[in-house]
Amino acid sequence: MRSLKTVPSGDVRLGMFIHGFEGSWWEHPFWRSRFLLTDLQDLHKLRQFRGGVIIDVAKSAHGSDPLPDETGSPERERITDVGAPSSARTAPTQRAPAPHGPAELQARQAQAAKLVAGALDTVRGTFDDVRLGRAVSQEKITALVSDISAELDSNAPALLRVLQLKSKHQYTYLHSVAVCTLMVNLARHLGLDAERVRELGLAGLLHDVGKVAIPDAVLDKPGRLSPEELALVRTHPDEGAALLREDPAIPELAIEVCLHHHERWDGTGYPHQLGGEEISLPARMGAICDVYDALTSHRAYKRAWAPARALAEMWRWEGHFDQALLFQFMQSIQLYPPGMVVRLASDRLAVVLDNGKRASRTRLLLFYDQSSARTLEPSVLVLDGGDAEDAVIGFVPQDALPAPAPAPDLPLPSVTADPVS
Structure with a gap:
């Protein structure tokens, strides 16, 4: 340990x-x-x-x-x-006080909004460059990835709040900024080197560039897409990859994510019906970050889902994602869906409980000790990252649960349609 x-x-x-x-x-x-x-x-x-x-x-x-x-x-x-x-110095047994008053919180929100406004212009300009066959400004998009990383260092809560406030006309561009942010965070959690992290950030910014070929009337349609419209939307990975290949400075990794971020683990995705390990790690990462942000954003045709609900549905879509990587994504944002059975470093099993509106802590119902193979009297544990013995280190599939102590049957929200992101 x-x-x-x-x-x-x-x-x-x-x-x-x-x-x-x-x-x-x-x-x-x-x-x-x-x-x-x-x-x-x-x-x-x-x-x-x-x-x-x-x-x-x-x-x-x-x-x-x-x-x-x-x-x-x-x-x-x-x-x-x-x-x-x-005021920031504390004795060993004390915690530093909350550093931000209302005025500073407002200033930080304004700072994040300024970055996002600049990012919106940069991504919109980049998409226009690709559409018109012009070389993408590597300097601008690399600087944007660096700015996003720096803002996450100093102002992450405000940045993430601002990124959720997407209008339907800004969605494609700010969605790209959000996917960039999530890709960078996941890549760092996986321990990838700095150059690969940078390339994955660029891939997040460019993954939906093929949507420049899709009419806004289709992308912003509030109702269900017709079969013809859906087929048109599903051309955007091929369209985007073709556009990016025209610029020799674009990393191959970014083209790969653009082309294959809608492939599925079970081979039912598009455009090439790749499955399992045929889908590259960057593309699998892109698929998870893309869908998570789509589900937690307001769209012309749906309201945003709460993060826990989005993760719950993503976990339930059998064959859609690489589940091991999806769990790594959950670890990277330290949030898990209600109903998941997890294994702790202490070798206990627990069920994730619904945490209501408090998304910053994970509540668990302990029910089994694997080291002694005995059922525990159910008790609630709130994880705050403060005890290594209580760290979530894995998940347990339903078919691998110990027979004497099945997980409590917790209701999860139902899904009515697979989102088009």
Whole structure:
């Protein structure tokens, strides 16, 4: 088992390996959740986080104890004072207070809106360049991926809120920005290198570029598409890949995601009916991020679904996604659908409970201990990332559940139609 310890944010030092944060990924001040802390600005931002920080002692540069007894040592005193206001410094047993008042929250929302407005212009211009056969500005789209990454570092909650506010006329462009954001986050969770993360971000921005060939009247139609209209929409992967191939500077990975992000694990997708491992990892990632954002966004023909409901339906669509990768996506945003049976690091099994409107914590109903093969008296556990023993490390298929303790039958929302994203 990893040597994980949870400490207050005020006790974090340079050289520690950050393994995770208490709560949902969009509540902490970084767009990535696992990294070696080496930058003083990152340390300052982390000190303002009000939750606990999970440290991997084995990967840290300061030995095995993230909380040395020498609390007054010169090194500790120096790092505590660097750039951090006195209000952000906390005693080892305290948590830093919530850093943002209404005025600052409003300012952060405005900052995120400014980035999104610029991203909208950049993606719209990029789509126009592709449509007109002009070379895509690599400098602009690479800078946009970097800006999104930086905003996730410092202002993730506001950025994600703004990205959900898509009008029907902006949907295609801002959907591309949102998929870029989710792709970058998932890629970092999977431990991919920086160059691959960058390419996956670009792929997210360009995955729907083929929709420039589809009339707006079809894309924005509020009612059900006719068979002819649906067939037209399903040409956008081929159209997009053909357009991107005209620019030799576009990475092959981005073309692959554009072409195959609507393929399905069981081979029933389009345009080439690929299945299983025939679908590349980047395309499988694109499929998950694309559908998740589509389901959680308002569209001309449907209201947005809550994130937990979207994940529940995606998990239930048998054969649609690579389930192991979908679970990794859930881990990357630290959110799981009600009814899923999960395995904890403590070797206990539990069912994810409906958490109502609180999406920032996962509530579990414990029911079985695998190590002792015994049924537990049902009890509720709320995960906040603060205890390594309670980390979700896997899921259990229904057919693999222990016979003496089947998971409680929790109702899940029904789905009426497979969305067109």
